[in-house]
Amino acid sequence: MNVMAKAEKKISSAFIYFFGSFGGILFGYDIGVMTGALPFLQADWHLENAASLVGWITSAVMFGAIFGGALAGQLSDKFGRRKMILMSAIVFMVFSVLSGVSPDMGEASAYYLIIVRMLLGLAVGAASALVPAYMSEMAPAKARGRLSGLNQTMIVSGMLLSYIVDFLLKDLPGEWAWRLMLGLAAVPALILFLGVLRLPESPRFLLRKGEEAQARKVLSYIRKNPAEIDQELASIKETAKEEQQANQKTSWSTLFSGKYRYLVIAGVGVAAFQQFQGANAIFYYIPLIVQKATGQAASSNLMWPIVQGVILVVGSLVYMWIADKFNRRTLLMVGGAVMGLSFILPAVINWMMPNMNPMTIVVFLCIYVAFYSFTWAPLTWVLVGEIFPLAIRGRASGLASSFNWIGSWLVGLIFPIMTASMPQEAVFAIFGIICILGVVFVKICVPETRGHTLEEIEEQGTNHGRVKASNPEN
Template sequence: MQYKKIPARFIYFFGAFGGILFGYDIGVMTGALPFLQNDWNLHGDAAAIGWITSSVMLGAIFGGALSGQVADRIGRRKTILIAAVIFVVGSILSGVVPHDGTVYLVIVRTGLGLAVGAASALVPAYMSEMAPARLRGRLSGLNQTMIVSGMLLSYIVDFLLKDLPDPWPWRMMLAMAAVPALVLFIGVLRLPESPRFLVRTGHLDHARHVLTLIRPADSVESELQQITETAAQEEKANARTSWATVFSGKYRYLVIAGVGVAAFQQFQGANAIFYYIPLIVEEASGAAASNALMWPIIQGVILVLGSLLFMAIADRFNRRTLLTVGGAVMGISFLLPAVINWINPATNPMLIVVFLSIYVAFYSFTWAPLTWVLVGEIFPLSIRGRASGLASSFNWIGSFLVGLLFPIMTAAMPQQAVFAIFGVICLLGVVFIRTRVPETRGRSLEEIERTETRQLSVAGQAASTVSTPSSHTKES
């Protein structure tokens, strides 16, 4: 297939749009849920609310895990196009679900989650392979901004559709998620396959042709050679790597650190706010959740501003410093409302929403973006593929469980108590950062691996030294 010369801006735009698509679907249920709840009379059914909300994340667990294998077989571009089609169909089916069709909606949204997981994993990877080297860092830095911008866009769309006659608001909100997926499909349809995939599958001439479309002529051969050498190195690394290697003593420390950070990011409860903020405001104020759709927009604006702040300060502070400060403030923001309510039960319950906004502000420029920066930096080449996939799976599992269990927990105990539990988890995350996670800022992957291996070796020698005198004592 012949393609026209592709402007870098075009690639850059759709690299950003993949994040918008991902963020849009994360946020769209926030505004739709109050109307769906009223239409289907789900106010007393916490389990149904949890399953409807979290089913996308359940599908994303498998979509993210399977997408890499599918993409290695048929290509990144084709897999993204398939995911976009599933996304369009799933969004439309979500909007036309039969009345009281809870099981139907859960099944449809689980299928939609397959596309969400695939898109979240593949679109940034494909675009980073396609974009010129000078744009890759910008793509990586903008990914979080685009995700939260997609969330904000969904909140605004939800707000604009809220005055439609029943039952159209929630149906249109869910169906409108097909629009960004359709835009992504049309855009990627114009793009060729990734040169890196073509090299890995032995299509060097095709890869060279694609590079001539997206690179200056004098850099094509040198980049092709670099891609070929890197692919050969990764193939050797993958051939020597198994799951036993990932969990071996040499790498176990780094795997625990990376996977632990990814898991803590979700179990700290951020998605409980993003998915359920109208219901949280309803519980606190007594006003109908369908009238509280300005609050998601406020949270979305905070997220976007926080992501921009992160881009400005990311390389000025250590990763562990930002995660420690963020986690500590987040934990305190969750715990203080419970403490204040315990001291003075007459306190205005809307105080919790103020503290949640403080939580979102610090989460937006610390744990939200830094989790994936750290995961990208901490794993050595030999285990990077498997370990990164494992971290992503734990992150999706945490997102699914928080989305499922939050309404069930709030039905069984006061909101302040639920958020206090998340606050304790935030503080445990800080302890984890300080004790288990190495600093990665300004250090190459090889330096991180050498340092941690050396520390493990020193620890092993110390243990051996301690045991030696005891054995001599026994003999004497």
């Protein structure tokens, strides 16, 4: 015990925040790695005309993540955040390696890889839910606001890292290229596992288990002021008591009662729109998009994912700079409008000028990614973290996360099927219309949360419910 305590005392807050962020790198790496692996995998397994199988191979991770996040949330309340992050890292390592050693059995290979990637998705969903939760419980209150932006930066940095790895491996023989791309995803998982081994458990979880002395000890490693530690312990106890009372009084039906319906629809709707707007179609399929536009082999277009990755990283840094300078609704509506036009204009230009340069669509996609990176990408999770009242926060956040993963899975699944049956410009125009609908949704259904306390936001929902009840025709 003394040895463990001494080891924990050496851990700096910077170390804790780094490995909280590193979970985002792991998550982002797996989002991006299939972008480069897919062209080689298609050629090796002769899947060029198997759009549905390509869609399932790509989206299987997101399908597993739908369940991974919900399952990990429940298990972490029983076993602790730290232990579940370690378990997620192990699962991630195992199934990343199994993806890389997929047997060559003809069409059966595709089904093997789909199943393995679904199981890998359990770890992806768990990590995406657990790591931010652990970080928010370890960080001081004054730093929690910046963590949303930092986590997004690390996710897109993981994506960029995977794009660079894909580019460096592209000249290997086809089979070795995609196998190493997928298998090397185990490396960031191993780093995460080794880092989290040194981390203490969350003080919030320790208090829930009645281990107040250990919770105080953990806080002493990351808080300098004893008075601050006492104040935080008291605050955690009070919040835990309120959450316990709230959970006893609420059920799933409570989410859609008059008092909460407005805020639940707003938060879940934004989370769903973020994915149905089509961002993942670009992130997963940009080499194939360029191939269809120009006729060049997808495997020779792996510089484009790096371009997208750089735009995402720069955009996430722009967001951290402007986050507290503009209203959430303003950024979402401006971003959504530009994103929608970036998808719709290529179809209009192609209709008016049939001989349009095929790279025009790629230029507009870069504009889309730029505006997505500092508006909808980070703001969705900032807003979801702010908008739900305490009484329903756990269930509502889980519902929002599930809808987000469902959207991610469906876009990854249907995009290759859609592009196999209609022009790319038409497919992106459909996503553009969804972007515009998202702007309308934010305008009508989403309250402003910047600068408001959680209590003030809850009051907006309560007042909105009263207005609806007294004016049912509205």
